[in-house]
Amino acid sequence: xxxxVIKLPRLGGNEAEAxxxxxxxxxxxxxxxxxxxxxxxxxxxxxEVPAPAAGVMGRPLKAVDELADFDxxxxxxxxxxxxxxxxEADPAHxxxxxxxxxxxxxxxxxxxxxxxxxxxxxxxxxxxxxxRHAGLDLAGLHGSGxxxxxxxxxxxxxxxxxxxxxxxxxxAFGEWHVRRWNADAGAAQPTIVLIHGLYGDLDTWAGxxxxxxxxxxxxxxxxxxxxxxxxASAASLDxxxxxxxxxxxxxxxxxxxxxxxSLGGAVALKLAQAGGGRGLAALGLIAPAGLGTEIDQGFLDxxxxxxxxxxxxxxxxxxxxxPQPLGEAWLAELHVRLRERAAALETLVGGFAVRGTQQxxxxxxxxxxxxxxxxxxxxxxxxxRVLPWHxxxxxxxxxALHLFADAGHMPQAEQTGAVTQVLLRxxxxxxxxx
Numbered sequence: 492x493x494x495x496v497i498k499l500p501r502l503g504g505n506e507a508e509a510x511x512x513x514x515x516x517x518x519x520x521x522x523x524x525x526x527x528x529x530x531x532x533x534x535x536x537x538x539e540v541p542a543p544a545a546g547v548m549g550r551p552l553k554a555v556d557e558l559a560d561f562d563x564x565x566x567x568x569x570x571x572x573x574x575x576x577x578x579e580a581d582p583a584h585x586x587x588x589x590x591x592x593x594x595x596x597x598x599x600x601x602x603x604x605x606x607x608x609x610x611x612x613x614x615x616x617x618x619x620x621x622x623r624h625a626g627l628d629l630a631g632l633h634g635s636g637x638x639x640x641x642x643x644x645x646x647x648x649x650x651x652x653x654x655x656x657x658x659x660x661x662x663a664f665g666e667w668h669v670r671r672w673n674a675d676a677g678a679a680q681p682t683i684v685l686i687h688g689l690y691g692d693l694d695t696w697a698g699x700x701x702x703x704x705x706x707x708x709x710x711x712x713x714x715x716x717x718x719x720x721x722x723a724s725a726a727s728l729d730x731x732x733x734x735x736x737x738x739x740x741x742x743x744x745x746x747x748x749x750x751x752x753s754l755g756g757a758v759a760l761k762l763a764q765a766g767g768g769r770g771l772a773a774l775g776l777i778a779p780a781g782l783g784t785e786i787d788q789g790f791l792d793x794x795x796x797x798x799x800x801x802x803x804x805x806x807x808x809x810x811x812x813x814p815q816p817l818g819e820a821w822l823a824e825l826h827v828r829l830r831e832r833a834a835a836l837e838t839l840v841g842g843f844a845v846r847g848t849q850q851x852x853x854x855x856x857x858x859x860x861x862x863x864x865x866x867x868x869x870x871x872x873x874x875x876r877v878l879p880w881h882x883x884x885x886x887x888x889x890x891a892l893h894l895f896a897d898a899g900h901m902p903q904a905e906q907t908g909a910v911t912q913v914l915l916r917x918x919x920x921x922x923x924x925x
Contacts, residue, residue, distance in 0.1 A: 492546070493574035496564040497528060500540065508560050509533045510619075516548040529565065532615075536816035546570035558619060614641035615820070640820070660742060664734035665723035668693070668714040669742065672704035681746035681772035681918055684739060685712040688753030688778075689840070690794050690829070692719025695752075699903045702911035708918060711743055715755065717832050717839060724835060727842050728754075728851060732761045748918050750775040752903060753878065757781040757843070757851060763865070764856040773866040773917045777910070778875055778900050780843065781853030783882030788847035790877050791840055795833060800826040809876045811899045854885070861887040866920035868913055872898030872905070891917075 499509060509531040516528050527539040528548070549567030553559050614629055634641035660667045670693055683703055685696045693712035703710050716725035716734060725731045735758060739747065747770055751759030756779025763774050780786070793806040800822035808814040829836065843851045861867055868891040871880040877900040883892055893913055898905040 492569045492571055494549070494567065494569055495574070496552070497540065497542075497566045497568055499531065499559045499561050499563050499565055508558050509538070510615075511553045511555050511557050511559060511565070512537060513555060514551055514566075518548055518550060520548045522546060522548060528568075531559070532818070536818045536821070538816050540565070542568075542570075544570045544572060556613070613639060659722075660738050662723070662734055662737045662741075664716055664725055664730060664737075666721065667716070667723050667734070667738055668720035669738070670700075670712050671742075672700060672710040673707060674709055674711075676707060676709040678745050680707075680709055681748045682709045682711055682743040683748045683750060683914065683918060684743060684759075685710065686735070686749070686751040686755035686758050687712075687715065687718070688751075688755050689791070690718070690825075691752070691755075694719070695901070695904065698907040699911055699914075702907060703914065706911075706915055708915070711739075713738065715758070717835050726835070726838050728757060728761065728839075731758050732765060736762055736765060744770070746770055746772040748773045748775060748914070750777065750914060751779060752777040753900065754780050754843070757853060760853045760856055760860075763860055764853075771865060773868075773920050774860065775868050775870065775914050775917055777870045777903055778872065778878050778880075779853075779869065780849060780878065781851045782857065782869075782886075783879065784849055785879050785882070786844050786847060786849050787877045788844060791844055795829065795836055795840060797826065797829070803829075809899070810901050811905055812872070812874045812897060813905075815904075857890070858887050861889040864889075864922045866917055866922060867891065868893060868917050870895070870902055870910060870913060872900060872902045874898060875900045 510533075512530040512532050514529045516522050516526075522528065522542045522545065524544045525541045528542050529540050531538055531540060547569045549569060551566045553563075553565050559565060613634065619629070629641055632641050633639070658669075660669055685693065685700060687693060687695050692714050696712050700710050700712055713735070714721035716723035716731055723734055725734060739762070749759040749762055749771065751757070756776040759774060759776065760779060760781060763771055776782075787809065790806050790809050794803060797803045797806065800819065803822055803826055804817055807817060843849060857867070867889070869883050869886060870893045871883050872895045873880050874897070880894060883894070886892055893909075895902045895906045895909065903910045
């Protein structure tokens with residue numbers, strides 16, 4: 492047996508923290524390999540954290556309802572077998588803070604709505620984070636989420652709190668929501684601009700953005716019009732591109748590495764084409780639209796016309812090789828957002844896909860940019876069910892192709908580390924010329 496700590500896993504790479512919901516093992520209690528030690532909650536899911544091996548539960552380091560960052564220690568444990576070399580050289584338990592809190596009783600988790608009986612306010616991780624940034628006290632607030640849970644929309648200054656991620660940009664097409672990392676990293680490095688796909692938002696980049704930012708790179712992610720927290724509108728792909736170009740000229744006027752996923756890939760490619768290479772350092776396209784004919788119309792329509800949140804789950808399962816855990820509250824919020832924007836989204840979708848056939852063809856734009864010597868990488872999951880990966884087989888010879896055998900439509904979520912390394916290399920690439 493050896494002593495170590497259990498850490499909060501990445502859980503798909505799309506969240507920054509999680510809340511402890513319940514401890515399933517008490518101190519001194521034994522457990523088997525893969526047995527659930529605790530449950531945690533992100534903004535999108537309730538997830539069980541399993542034991543990596545058989546062992547005995549030690550001291551919990553996080554209380555119920557407390558927030559934990561990914562890779563943060565959650566509990567001391569003793570595991571069967573011999574300690575890995577890295578544990579012997581630098582014992583994990585030696586780094587455990589002496590004053591770490593013990594687990595709170597389960598009753599604290601069930602205290603009810605905010606302020607009920609003087610207990611701690613029950614709130615989503617995102618609401619707690621936004622309130623902390625804005626200096627808000629959650630006590631006394633009425634929660635509109637399940638069981639009286641406080642969610643972002645319940646904060647009296649939710650807009651101001653969200654602005655801590657970056658002040659909104661107001662342009663010709665309305666207000667865009669953006670977030671920046673390492674904005675003051677210096678002009679010598681290109682800003683890595685992340686553009687999400689259809690029905691997504693900038694939060695889908697969280698794991699990837701963290702990896703790029705931890706490497707010291709300046710990063711900017713944006714919510715496209717009709718998506719996420721942006722209040723901008725656009726009736727066509729060209730309008731999205733025009734608005735994004737206006738935003739980037741204002742917020743990232745230097746060199747840029749444009750990274751776009753799916754529809755965002757088409758936006759990035761047209762941005763590169765429209766700019767004529769001005770200020771463009773490189774281009775990263777993840778399962779991009781516009782390079783082939785086929786697209787899963789069932790996904791497009793299923794998301795847009797789902798009559799209840801459960802139907803969204805069915806469509807979202809198409810995005811990854813393995814279904815991702817999705818919280819009911821998050822699904823309900825996404826359903827409301829899609830319903831509110833359904834008419835405008837239907838117009839937008841109809842402009843680039845009809846009956847399973849893409850209505851945009853950006854192959855010539857890619858060929859022109861590649862011939863000009865722009866460093867370009869295309870990344871695709873071999874198990875993509877939305878846009879078939881074989882659309883990448885006719886790429887210009889100058890374009891680097893990265894295929895991920897164990898990923899679907901979102902390799903940035905399923906193979907976050909590998910995608911991060913590809914983009915970091917691309918950010919260092921130098922233009923070439925024939």
